[in-house]
Amino acid sequence: MTTPRSAEHLMTTMRMIGRAVRLLFSRQEPERAQALAIELAASTSSFGSLDDPVRAWEPALQTDRGLGRARRLQRLTHSPVWHSDHMGSHSGGAPGNSAADYLFTAVMNLAHQIPLTDELHIFRLWYVATRAVNPPDNALRLFGDLRDLPAHQQLAAGARMLFTLESGLAPRGTPRARLSTPHAVALPLRK
Numbered sequence: 001m002t003t004p005r006s007a008e009h010l011m012t013t014m015r016m017i018g019r020a021v022r023l024l025f026s027r028q029e030p031e032r033a034q035a036l037a038i039e040l041a042a043s044t045s046s047f048g049s050l051d052d053p054v055r056a057w058e059p060a061l062q063t064d065r066g067l068g069r070a071r072r073l074q075r076l077t078h079s080p081v082w083h084s085d086h087m088g089s090h091s092g093g094a095p096g097n098s099a100a101d102y103l104f105t106a107v108m109n110l111a112h113q114i115p116l117t118d119e120l121h122i123f124r125l126w127y128v129a130t131r132a133v134n135p136p137d138n139a140l141r142l143f144g145d146l147r148d149l150p151a152h153q154q155l156a157a158g159a160r161m162l163f164t165l166e167s168g169l170a171p172r173g174t175p176r177a178r179l180s181t182p183h184a185v186a187l188p189l190r191k
Contacts, residue, residue: 074109119162130154
């Protein structure tokens with residue numbers, strides 16, 4: 001049985017994930033972004049109560065082959081192995097997983113606990129635009145097809161979109177009221 005999380009704890013966690021996303025997109029300190037992402041994936045893994053947390057994802061994300069690493073990582077962080085001494089302090093994490101994979105896991109852990117901020121929605125859409133075999137329409141409208149771009153250009157696209165959000169401009173191709181997601185509460189973008 002999981003312990004209930006206070007709204008304040010969830011909001012603090014969401015802010016920390018937002019900081020990690022900005023750090024990832026900035027490309028300034030990749031090692032720090034990786035360590036923070038691993039820590040956030042581990043700390044949010046106790047937020048869910050499902051045996052298989054991937055079942056809470058939208059059906060298209062559950063079955064998209066391009067998101068296989070994210071599904072494996074989501075399941076790993078919820079397994080007893082992740083929380084045992086075998087994983088140590090999570091310093092290395094699972095081999096081959098990037099900071100973005102861990103942050104996506106943390107976002108998906110948080111998504112069913114509290115409405116996500118626009119910043120985390122942008123990251124979530126960016127992640128599927130860079131990895132999904134069949135990116136959803138809302139990700140393609142926002143970012144275009146990022147899958148074949150080099151990693152630095154993918155990160156730059158995410159950074160540009162966060163800058164657009166922070167400057168108060170509605171991202172191109174999105175409704176002014178909210179980035180589309182089934183679990184969101186409509187919050188207006190800043191003016």
